[in-house]
Amino acid sequence: MSESMAAPATTRRPRFNSAQVGTTARDWLALLKPRVISLVVFTGAAGMAMAPGHINPFVAVVSIFCICLASGAAGAINMWYDRDIDAIMQRTITRPIPAGRIPADEALAYGIGLSTLSVCLMWIATNALAAGILAFSIFFYSVIYTMWLKRSTPQNIVIGGAAGAFPPMIGWAAATGHMAVMPVVMFGIVFFWTPPHFWSLSLYACKDYGRAGIPMLPVVRGERHTRWQIFIYTLVLLAVSLIPSFMHLSGWLYTATALVLGLGFVACAVRVLLEPQDDRGTSQKGDKAARISFRFSLAYLFFLFCGLLADHMLRLWMN
Ligand code: HEM
């Protein structure tokens, strides 16, 4: 399959509004990709908690709420734009727009409205830097990743992953009004975590992406190549995760956490690499190793940032 692919034709539906189809609150919530938000918000809160000085608790809660709103709003714009391919893929066919429970134009208005609200509220509650990075993250995910990269290159999530890596920087900026090395390192960790996170899933969602014409790595370069890329990126991630230790930004507790989790992730990647497969690299075990690697990726990021926070608190307490 070529790297530059035409977007699939948009599904045509009769015009209707959400009152006519009995849209529920659950549908509006689903548009925000709430489970993804939970981890995005946690990384943003971690960036804020790592920052020096004291942040007013009310401002902290409002800032975290803004990251939550922004991430959800970007997810809604993503679902609006991707409604044609979401209607083709098994994994996404029951989403509110392809299932006909929310009209596409209402989803777009919702996404734009929440985006505007989140950025304005962040600016009022904190500062221009935090609001600016928040606005840029929404733009990066909904326009650069969703509308451009996702349908045009198998490197889509490597570059697009930057969108999801900004929240620790947003949290830090909200607390301090400026940037520093630590939030940039946290950005780097999430950035290099994204490829093994997503490519693990893409190995078992490969047929769906192929059918929808999306040039994800296993569709374009094959599953064997993707297995190697997952392995290489987990090694790079292990190295990047140790930067806080080498730069004396964190202590032994974080170093031990990063080593244990990092080696665990590398072990998952080795299992993905060595899983019994046919000549094309397709698993003969129902993609068990890739499913484990995807689940481990979520636990990895959560516990790594827990380790960073625990280490930070321990050092504050010791001093
Ligand atoms: C461009 C970057 C990313 C891509 C392409 C990506 C892709 C995906 C996909 C396709 C899923 C499956 C969703 C489903 O089952 O419908 C998923 C799940 C998930 N992602 Fe990512 N992801 C990215 C970045 C992130 C980031 C930055 C975070 C958080 C820091 C994150 C957190 C999660 C979580 C928590 C889930 C599990 C959701 C669930 O249990 O349903 N992802 N991701």
Ligand SMILES: CC(C)=CCC/C(C)=C/CC/C(C)=C/COP(=O)(O)OP(=O)(O)O
């Ligand atoms: C503050 C802020 C704006 C943060 C943004 C956070 C962010 C970029 C999250 C990305 C999460 C995600 C599920 C991407 C998948 O999109 P996809 O379209 O490839 O996946 P899909 O096929 O499941 O829709």
